[in-house]
Amino acid sequence: MNAEASSIPKEPGEKDILSDLQRTVSASRLGLFLQCRLKFYFRYVLRLTKPKTPSLHLGSSVHAVLKSWNKARWLQKPLTLKQAHDAYTTAWADTSEGSVTWEPGEEDDEKTTGWRLVDTYLRESHVPAELKPDAVEVSVQADLRMHGLPKLIGILDLVQRGEIIDYKTASTTPNSDKVIHTTEIQTSAYAILYRHNTGQQENGMQLHHLVKLKNPKVVITTMPPMSQQQESRLYRQMESYLNGLQHGQFVPSPGMHCASCEFFNECRKWH
Numbered sequence: 579m580n581a582e583a584s585s586i587p588k589e590p591g592e593k594d595i596l597s598d599l600q601r602t603v604s605a606s607r608l609g610l611f612l613q614c615r616l617k618f619y620f621r622y623v624l625r626l627t628k629p630k631t632p633s634l635h636l637g638s639s640v641h642a643v644l645k646s647w648n649k650a651r652w653l654q655k656p657l658t659l660k661q662a663h664d665a666y667t668t669a670w671a672d673t674s675e676g677s678v679t680w681e682p683g684e685e686d687d688e689k690t691t692g693w694r695l696v697d698t699y700l701r702e703s704h705v706p707a708e709l710k711p712d713a714v715e716v717s718v719q720a721d722l723r724m725h726g727l728p729k730l731i732g733i734l735d736l737v738q739r740g741e742i743i744d745y746k747t748a749s750t751t752p753n754s755d756k757v758i759h760t761t762e763i764q765t766s767a768y769a770i771l772y773r774h775n776t777g778q779q780e781n782g783m784q785l786h787h788l789v790k791l792k793n794p795k796v797v798i799t800t801m802p803p804m805s806q807q808q809e810s811r812l813y814r815q816m817e818s819y820l821n822g823l824q825h826g827q828f829v830p831s832p833g834m835h836c837a838s839c840e841f842f843n844e845c846r847k848w849h
């Protein structure tokens with residue numbers, strides 16, 4: 579082998595990828611595994627990529643401007659509405675995570691919808707400009723080896739007065755009881771990450787849903803600190819994840835969620 583060929587990094591094989599996935603896990607990875615193991619396999623083991631959807635692009639642009647807004651609050655130099663709009667325009671133009679194939683006229687409509695969500699959120703002062711957050715977009719991890727589990731990793735959008743706040747965009751108004759249940763993997767994971775990294779219990783959690791209606795609205799769901807039962811449920815779910823990966827159990831789980839699955843065609847060919 580010549581020197582040039584030996585310097586080309588080797589693509590990791592499936593075995594290496596599976597070992598890595600058993601070492602660390604995030605809430606979204608765990609949630610996807612428990613929703614459909616075959617979809618997890620397509621996304622994280624085969625690493626199949628698909629074009630970004632308009633709704634994902636809108637969500638990540640909104641998320642980026644809220645991150646800039648909160649970082650500026652943390653620096654105690656709050657953004658004006660004009661600066662926030664500029665940050666939104668920059669985020670919208672960013673295609674580093676993949677570009678979207680737009681229908682004629684669709685992009686302008688979606689861009690306006692996204693900004694109206696941000697504008698509504700900021701004008702309604704759900705996060706007062708003068709209040710300094712405890713943390714913004716912080717990458718954290720928790721070593722759970724003592725429980726025989728992978729390392730938990732994640733990024734906390736915002737921590738304020740000891741409360742963990744997570745942003746979501748939605749097209750329908752969320753029902754608070756259902757959303758507390760459907761986001762439980764994520765909220766429990768964040769609580770564990772918070773506790774491991776601060777040595778304290780969180781004061782509670784909030785989901786801030788920015789809802790894409792004709793008249794945009796913000797729905798805030800508040801939750802108490804994670805209970806012991808929720809912590810235990812998350813550990814059992816992580817055990818199931820580990821077990822599933824060790825045994826290569828990547829079977830399809832057809833259901834309502836298939837409507838938005840980007841691997842539908844690949845799934846139909848699976849046997």
Ligand code: SF4
Binds near residue numbers: 616
């Ligand atoms: S179409 Fe449904 S069952 Fe198939 S991979 Fe996607 S989520 Fe899973």
